[in-house]
Amino acid sequence: LFRRRGFNIHSLAVGHSEVPGLSRMTAVIETDEGGARRAQAHLYKIINVVRVEDITGRPVIMRDLALIKVAADQTTRTCLMQLTQVFNARIVDVAPDSLVLEICGSEARIDGLLEVLRPYGVIEMVRAGRIAMERGSGAAEATVSPERAAAVEEGISYSV
Incomplete structure (x- = not known):
């Protein structure tokens, strides 16, 4: 349609x-x-x-969701963990050479995290569609x- x-x-x-x-x-x-x-x-x-x-x-609440796999070795892992905290994201998978981050929030917040992760090497990323709900009771x-x-x-x- x-x-x-x-x-x-x-x-x-x-x-x-x-x-x-x-x-x-x-x-x-x-x-x-x-x-x-x-x-x-x-x-x-x-x-x-x-x-x-x-x-x-x-007045609505809107949220996007993204999973981001980023290259992470022993030298960059600590910095990536700090960035995860700054953006209020979560680490949902740890591998020897990568981390998978989960972030839920506004489109701008997810875009901001992606921008700071690019220099580290974004391996893979998937975003879910935006969901919304009207504020109040x-x-x-x-x-x-x-x-x-x-x-x-x-x-x-x-x-x-």
């Missing part, structure tokens, strides 16, 4: 939601306000879509019709 309509997807993440049988998709697209409204309208045409929300300009409520609720109970998955 996004490709056919000419929308540039910056990030896409899909996973389970708090409602059994429903998935939540967070799509970050580069477009203007009119394009966002068109994307929303097109998404509602897909039968599996229960709800679409444009959270632009709302409210929740993105998925109003599910009785027909869709019955379909969910029968094991048919619908996206939120």
Whole structure:
């Protein structure tokens, strides 16, 4: 849908939601306000879509996740461990010649860590799509019709 309509997807993440049988998709697209409204309208045409929300300009929490494998020998390991602490990242794997770091945060924070790691030799990197949730006690409520609720109970998955 996004490709056919000419929308540039910056990030896409899909996973389970708090409602059994429903998935939540967070799509970050580069477009203007009119394009966002068109994307929303097109998404509602897909039968599996229960709800679409444009959270632009709302108070939200957004997070990206990255795993970064960086070259690390005995001479650079201590410095890399200090950088890991500065960026509030975690070391999740240690090998004789490398470290794998996990970082969760803003896109800018992850980009910043990558920039300082490049001189050490980034061997491999993978980033998950951005996830978002509105701040406060409210929740993105998925109003599910009785027909869709019955379909969910029968094991048919619908996206939120």
